Amino acid sequence: SQQGEEDPQALSIQEGENATMNCSYKTSINNLQWYRQNSGRGLVHLILIRSNEREKHSGRLRVTLDTSKKSSSLLITASRAADTASYFCATGSANNNDMRFGAGTRLTVKP
Amino acid sequence: DAGITQSPRHKVTETGTPVTLRCHQTENHRYMYWYRQDPGHGLRLIHYSYGVKDTDKGEVSDGYSVSRSKTEDFLLTLESATSSQTSVYFCAISELFPGLAGYPGANVLTFGAGSRLTVL
Structure with a gap:
């Protein structure tokens, strides 16, 4: 069974807006990672956050981790x-x- | 895709036939993985390898076998394909991000482009 569950399943926004995606998980973890997949391609690693970290930044990406709630957001x-x-x-x-x-x-970003 | 080649990229086969998917890497990574991706399920680990002739089962290994006779090649075999094995199959290698302040390192995956298998 999958560990992480993302929310929402689909998100549509206009170019220039911010997009927030959430992930919840069930068991204790050492780290949480976010990957991106373009249509017809393999997944590409974006960012990793360790269980002792609360926030990480990479360019336009910001990831948070709340281990007490077992959740993360991108x-x-x-x-x-x-x-x-x-x-x-x-x-x-x-x-x-x-x-x-x-x-x-x-995620769909409309020009 | 970082030196990872999957073949074939597309295959249509009939129920009951054997199928072998190949993953080839050029960067001498020790760990290699096979995942399947299905709508609503994300990616699920089938088998992984931690060296030549060293393999272990993942979450959904039933109906699949693997072999790794060379560091660069990791083969996934469906001995007798079923319609439930229609899926997109991804091979991956992992690289270790070092641990910090007593926390263990973390494996980060690099994926191949995928092999789409249709079992009729």
Whole structure:
């Protein structure tokens, strides 16, 4: 069964707006990662946040992690049409070889 | 896709036939993975390998076998394909982000472009 669950399943915004996606998980984790997938392509790693961290930034991406609520959020600021993709959270546990992925959020950014 | 090649990229086959998907990497990574992606399920781990001839099962391993006779190649075999195995299959390698302040390192995955398999 999947570990992370993204919310919403789909999100449609205008170019320039911010996009926020949420991820909830069920068990304790060592780290949480966000990946992006363009249509017909493999997933690409975006950002990693460790369980002892609360916030990470990378360019226009901001990730938060609340281990007490077992949740994370991914914020994309000043979105562009090229940000249109599916975004997945993945949780890493003590056994680092079994990363669990959610079903993803489909983001559409309209020009 | 970072030196990862999957073949074939598309395959249509009939129920009951054997199918082998190949993943080839050029960067000598120790760990390799096979995932399947289905609508509403995200990615689920089928099998992974931690070295030549060293493999282990993932979450959805039933009906699948793997082999790794060389570091660069990781094969996924469906001995007798079923319609429920219609899916997109992704191979991945992992690289270790080092640990910090007593926290263990984290594996970050790099994926191939995927192999779309249709079982009729």
